[in-house]
Amino acid sequence: MGLGNSVAAAVTAAVALSGAALAQDHGHEAEATPAAHGPGWSYRGPTGPEYWSRLDTAFAACAAGQQESPIDLSGAVSADLEPLDLQWRRLPARVFDTGHAIQVEASPGSNLTMGGKGYQLLQFHVHQPSEHLLNGHRYPLEIHFVHTAPDGTLGVVGVFAEPGESNAVLQTVLAAVASAGPADDRPSLDLTSLLPEQRGYFRYAGSLTTPPCSETVDWAVLAEPITVSDDQIEAFARLHPGNTRPLQPLNRRFLLRSGQ
Numbered sequence: 001m002g003l004g005n006s007v008a009a010a011v012t013a014a015v016a017l018s019g020a021a022l023a024q025d026h027g028h029e030a031e032a033t034p035a036a037h038g039p040g041w042s043y044r045g046p047t048g049p050e051y052w053s054r055l056d057t058a059f060a061a062c063a064a065g066q067q068e069s070p071i072d073l074s075g076a077v078s079a080d081l082e083p084l085d086l087q088w089r090r091l092p093a094r095v096f097d098t099g100h101a102i103q104v105e106a107s108p109g110s111n112l113t114m115g116g117k118g119y120q121l122l123q124f125h126v127h128q129p130s131e132h133l134l135n136g137h138r139y140p141l142e143i144h145f146v147h148t149a150p151d152g153t154l155g156v157v158g159v160f161a162e163p164g165e166s167n168a169v170l171q172t173v174l175a176a177v178a179s180a181g182p183a184d185d186r187p188s189l190d191l192t193s194l195l196p197e198q199r200g201y202f203r204y205a206g207s208l209t210t211p212p213c214s215e216t217v218d219w220a221v222l223a224e225p226i227t228v229s230d231d232q233i234e235a236f237a238r239l240h241p242g243n244t245r246p247l248q249p250l251n252r253r254f255l256l257r258s259g260q
Ligand SMILES: [Zn+2]
Pocket: 029, 125, 127, 144, 209
């Protein structure tokens, strides 16, 4: 549709502006070590999502933000978006539990180009169930691949998982969590196995889905899910059940859908 380029430019500009203001605030989406927590927050009770903004002044955006994530991916505008250019290399990765999610820290060398901007893969982690919805549908799992750009903004690629064939990479991740082996035991992971065949995606300007909820994230959520086994879903549900922030309003944002 003809709207595509101007809408994409507006989204890019909005992401760049919000990113410049909050460039250093990566929060949990880009958490480097398990010990990097600020004030305690959780997904339920008195430290749950509805109270995040009151736990620390640095978390104000969790309540006051106008470009928050996650959202329901519905009512998207079809746009002429460039394909996501994902150059992920098979590299050793460190698997650990942040206290909020199972996270896998990538070795340097895996890159994403989105909207003409280059990012480097930092880590990925798993939410159970999904944080984004696809036309009102919530999936059992959602994986977030967190990339950083030199200007401090983030490019996060979201991948839904639905019940079906088991996923070999997630099996390796679960085995590493279960073994709790030495810190230098880094399995080599082929991360492209965590991507669906079709790479059509939704794009919008949003935020971290964890405190401090900074609005520094250019989101790309793939429309096609991968499959994981029921056992794998149950394993993540046992580790961190319900590590999912409630839906946030779209407000005055464009949600774009690539034509692929
Ligand atoms: Zn996440």
